[in-house]
Amino acid sequence: MDHRKRRPRTLWTSVAGALTAVALMATPSSAEISDGVIKIGILNDQSGTFSDLSGKGSVAAAKLALEDFKKIAPAVKVELLVADHQNKADIGAQIVRRWFADGVDMVADVTNSAVALAVQSLGREKNKIITYAAVGTVDITGKQCAATGLAWLHDNYNLVAGPIRKLVGQGQDKWFFIAADYAFGRNMVAESERMLTSVGGKSLGSVFHPIGNADYSSFLLQAQSSGSKVVAFANAGEQLVSSIKQWHEFNMGSGTQTPVALLMFLTDIHGMGLETAKGLTGVTAWYWDLNDDTRAFAKRFYALHGAMPTAPQASVYSAVFHYLKAVAALDSDDTDRVLEKMRATPVDDFYAPGAKLRADGKLVHDFYLVQVKEPKELDKPWAYYKVLEKISADVAYRPLSESDCPLVTAKAK
Structure with missing residues (x-):
């Protein structure tokens, strides 16, 4: 990158x-x-x-x-x-x-x-x-x-629902968010907080960074002091790569908090390397090695x-x-x-x-909850993910009955 x-x-x-x-x-x-x-x-x-x-x-x-x-x-x-x-x-x-x-x-x-x-x-x-x-x-x-x-x-519902349900079910119920400060990041945090409430979890706060940001130290320190069990990153691309690299530079990987990449792409993992990315959990709609x-x-x-x-x-x-x-x-x-x-x-x-x-x-299709492999688990180039479970299409999406799309609500009347 x-x-x-x-x-x-x-x-x-x-x-x-x-x-x-x-x-x-x-x-x-x-x-x-x-x-x-x-x-x-x-x-x-x-x-x-x-x-x-x-x-x-x-x-x-x-x-x-x-x-x-x-x-x-x-x-x-x-x-x-x-x-x-x-x-x-x-x-x-x-x-x-x-x-x-x-x-x-x-x-x-x-x-x-x-x-x-x-x-x-x-x-x-x-x-x-x-x-x-x-x-x-x-x-x-x-x-x-x-x-x-x-x-x-x-969409952001697809991306956050799977990790939140799984981790809260495992006792990881207190979350803090580091997010990009534009429509995507703010909407992802809102969707996450809504999902946390529905499954018995709790948001301990969020902090938003500019899209072109390079230094994440102040945001990471706020996450570290929040008392959360999970630090969720609602950013992507170079933002996520830099965030996770600095997470390790601050030695936060050796602590008790679990990092979750709510939007994680194959090229992000390639950019930061397996030693840095190992263990990250996220959801993807598709993976080349399926x-x-x-x-x-x-x-x-x-x-x-x-x-x-x-x-x-x-x-x-x-x-x-x-x-x-x-x-x-x-x-x-x-x-x-x-x-x-x-x-x-x-x-x-x-x-x-x-x-x-x-x-x-x-377009309604299946999703996959994935985890980044340990370096020793890599068996071929670019095969960075372990598929933990398939999230079937019937549960991956917010029900159409809850939609606020005018095309749907007008048809229902």
Whole structure:
């Protein structure tokens, strides 16, 4: 993971310079497809704290989806565009607004919760599909849901429910939170505190750090003095890597508190190393070493990207491929018809076989409670997780009956 300082860019440079496009040529497509081409935009963090877990790897995953799609629909022309939102909601919204004006049909990934909330309204307004990967805030499929906004990976409820239920059941009932100070982190702490209350646990407090923070000493000392049994980290990417490294520098690993990474990605573990990460517990929607199908995709992905895929990157493949298959089946890119087809058709791939979209826009699939291996347990490169248990789809999600998504509540009336 690259920790070098990056030069700030102006808004103009950010939007104009970050946009790239790759055209995958095929024979002329049907006249039912507007402009004769399907345009898909991959919007994420290409250069900052979340770039390893999504970034160029998500682009590689989308390219593999397009490669597989060409095998089943060679007559459809697809163009892939890529942009870096730099974890800034205004930049992300400006890029997506421009893309939609230029005929982009579907946007995937997004990565950042604040950016997701900014672009969700654009998808609703322009009637364009946006699929979200590493976006944690429950508001995307809750009170700010849209028919065009689809959560393909997880939300904060999925991520916190499993660890909290398991650890509180083991007597680890007092928690303190170190969280990123933006929509994702604050929502994750709120979801965690709600879940703790429901299972008999207790929050002893929380502290929030800026997204670009490098020194976590004051936050860790507050956690240490809180009297909690668990210190939960509601951050990700470079933030989590730095937090856990400094946890060990303060020798907190030898104490009685248990560290929990509420949002943990394979690249985070790779960045901090097994000696530092060993024993961390978290939830993931997908892991490359689950079965033969996941390993086959990982082998292709590694050949293209030079690293094993994270769950967000695998979900980008799945979302793009599922969308394109719906377009091909209909011979049309009409948003309403494509959405209806996507919702009616179960996912058929290595990521979430048999998964279906719910009324609130969540793709409902299984999750896995995992723990990072000890260095001596590593039997092959990148195989960092022990799967402790599968969290079945029927318990991984907040019940639809409790949803505050207007699409659901309006239908219930």
